[in-house]
Amino acid sequence: xxxxxxxxxxxxxxxxxxxxxxxxxxxxxxxxxxxxxxxxxxxxxxxxxxxxxxxxxxxxxxxxxxxxxxxxxxxxxxxxxxxxxxxxxxxxxxxxxxxxxxxxxxxxxxxxxxxxxxxxxxxxxxxxxxxxxxxxxxxxxxxxxxxxxxxxxxxxxxxxxxxxxxxxxxxxxxxxxxxxxxxxxxxxxxxxxxxxxxxxxxxxxxxxxxxxxxxxxxxxxxxxxxxxxxxxxxxxxxxxxxxxxxxxxxxxxxxxxxxxxxxxxxxxxxxxxxxxxxxxxxxxxxxxxxxxxxxxxxxxxxxxxxxxxxxxxxxxxxxxxxxxxxxxxxxxxxxxxxxxxxxxxxxxxxxxxxxxxxxxxxxxxxxxxxxxxxxxxxxxxxxxxxxxxxxxxxxxxxxxxxxxxxxxxxxxxxxxxxxxxxxxxxxxxxxxxxxxxxxxxxxxxxxxxxxxxxxxxxxxxxxxxxxxxxxxxxxxxxxxxxxxxxxxxxxxxxxxxxxxxxxxxxxxxxxxxxxxxxxxxxxxxxxxxxxxxxxxx
Numbered sequence: 001x002x003x004x005x006x007x008x009x010x011x012x013x014x015x016x017x018x019x020x021x022x023x024x025x026x027x028x029x030x031x032x033x034x035x036x037x038x039x040x041x042x043x044x045x046x047x048x049x050x051x052x053x054x055x056x057x058x059x060x061x062x063x064x065x066x067x068x069x070x071x072x073x074x075x076x077x078x079x080x081x082x083x084x085x086x087x088x089x090x091x092x093x094x095x096x097x098x099x100x101x102x103x104x105x106x107x108x109x110x111x112x113x114x115x116x117x118x119x120x121x122x123x124x125x126x127x128x129x130x131x132x133x134x135x136x137x138x139x140x141x142x143x144x145x146x147x148x149x150x151x152x153x154x155x156x157x158x159x160x161x162x163x164x165x166x167x168x169x170x171x172x173x174x175x176x177x178x179x180x181x182x183x184x185x186x187x188x189x190x191x192x193x194x195x196x197x198x199x200x201x202x203x204x205x206x207x208x209x210x211x212x213x214x215x216x217x218x219x220x221x222x223x224x225x226x227x228x229x230x231x232x233x234x235x236x237x238x239x240x241x242x243x244x245x246x247x248x249x250x251x252x253x254x255x256x257x258x259x260x261x262x263x264x265x266x267x268x269x270x271x272x273x274x275x276x277x278x279x280x281x282x283x284x285x286x287x288x289x290x291x292x293x294x295x296x297x298x299x300x301x302x303x304x305x306x307x308x309x310x311x312x313x314x315x316x317x318x319x320x321x322x323x324x325x326x327x328x329x330x331x332x333x334x335x336x337x338x339x340x341x342x343x344x345x346x347x348x349x350x351x352x353x354x355x356x357x358x359x360x361x362x363x364x365x366x367x368x369x370x371x372x373x374x375x376x377x378x379x380x381x382x383x384x385x386x387x388x389x390x391x392x393x394x395x396x397x398x399x400x401x402x403x404x405x406x407x408x409x410x411x412x413x414x415x416x417x418x419x420x421x422x423x424x425x426x427x428x429x430x431x432x433x434x435x436x437x438x439x440x441x442x443x444x445x446x447x448x449x450x451x452x453x454x455x456x457x458x459x460x461x462x463x464x465x466x467x468x469x470x471x472x473x474x475x476x477x478x479x480x481x482x483x484x485x486x487x488x489x490x491x492x493x494x495x496x497x498x499x500x501x502x503x504x505x506x507x508x509x510x511x512x513x514x515x516x517x518x519x520x521x522x523x524x525x526x527x528x529x530x531x532x533x534x535x536x537x
Contacts, residue, residue, distance in 0.1 A: 120334030120466030144290030192298030342469030
């Protein structure tokens with residue numbers, strides 16, 4: 001437990017209802033918070049608990065010019081902290097508001113001017129322009145690093161493309177704007193081509209944002225005359241077509257192939273709404289610009305309970321030649337509030353999924369997330385070392401249907417919670433290895449990059465941006481692969497089989513000079529020697 005500073009205690013007990021005009025108390029509280037001298041609940045599974053604690057400690061002493069902005073950020077995160085049920089998406093909409101960047105930006109500017117506390121340049125921006133979200137009527141929402149690389153999505157910029165649609169199935173109410181209507185007992189069919197990518201799947205979710213079963217690439221039976229490239233080589237004389245279905249009715253004991261029943265929620269309640277996300281990772285076309293992995297988005301056809309046609313939407317290219325996709329220019333600042341996880345749980349491999357909330361929140365059930373938190377209080381460099389799993393790779397000539405791969409895919413990205421941006425990302429096939437088959441990752445700001453953090457040295461550098469702290473996150477697919485299950489067990493208190501131990505990253509924080517002198521081994525020695533020290537003020 002960390003003691004409150006004397007100045008903050010005094011204010012909490014004695015300050016009048018009026019906001020203090022002086023910045024002194026706020027600056028003291030901010031400095032204490034950054035040094036770990038103010039208590040926040042850092043061990044709660046729901047990570048928003050600690051973030052809200054930090055904001056409330058500052059809000060208690062915030063002077064008038066920034067009180068409203070701090071309250072806006074606090075209230076937005078408090079709603080996310082307490083979310084659940086039908087309000088989930090409403091509670092998260094506030095974090096999609098670009099005005100939140102302005103609130104954080106004005107607080108960051110105040111802290112720099114009045115307290116002399118700053119982690120980076122004042123380059124925040126609020127982009128209020130209305131943008132067309134999609135060219136495809138049946139897929140009205142698209143996601144890519146150009147549009148969604150900010151909180152709360154935290155997507156991997158290493159080859160991620162998203163396409164989504166919302167279905168409405170309430171007999172007595174018309175569909176709201178942005179929803180496609182489906183009669184009760186009816187179905188939706190998706191007729192498409194297997195994309196040229198490492199992974200794709202249909203992810204339906206109920207109205208509470210909890211996952212239904214996923215329709216995954218290798219599990220989708222091909223249409224007659226076609227082949228599934230995740231099962232066998234894609235012959236030139238064969239098609240690549242499939243048909244997937246959502247049925248808005250009760251699930252039978254044995255569902256038909258390529259079919260998910262969505263009439264009831266994941267918990268068994270009557271379900272009026274389906275949020276569907278089509279995810280495509282690691283397209284052969286590359287990570288940028290955004291793409292649909294070489295195929296059109298699927299044709300979408302809606303039928304009623306009797307099989308009568310209701311509506312058909314043709315297949316559609318979301319990014320045709322010459323089309324300039326919209327770009328979200330909103331930028332969040334280097335917010336001076338620390339991430340409590342970097343302060344109190346640094347260089348610790350933990351299982352992070354869904355912010356620790358009681359709902360799935362449209363998350364990808366096929367992904368196992370592994371995170372390591374870091375802070376400049378503990379060193380300029382976060383280093384990680386592990387054996388590299390074998391994955392399919394177009395670059396290395398390992399086909400999708402190989403039976404000797406250990407994982408389908410993994411990416412590694414570094415995020416700062418308050419900035420929300422995936423600053424640096426890498427795809428597994430771009431990660432360098434040494435002769436023993438191990439990889440070393442170094443995450444740091446550009447000015448702290450060690451001279452030996454290069455691919456020639458078997459080291460892959462990941463940029464963290466100008467922040468006090470961050471989290472290095474592994475996105476590992478498929479979550480039900482034996483290796484992924486073993487790693488999950490190892491970081492959640494279960495048994496870690498010896499065969500899987502080399503694949504669990506070893507972590508360390510150290511100075512740039514230490515890594516330059518002796519690489520990961522020297523960094524690890526420095527970390528082990530000083531790991532018990534408290535955050536520096």
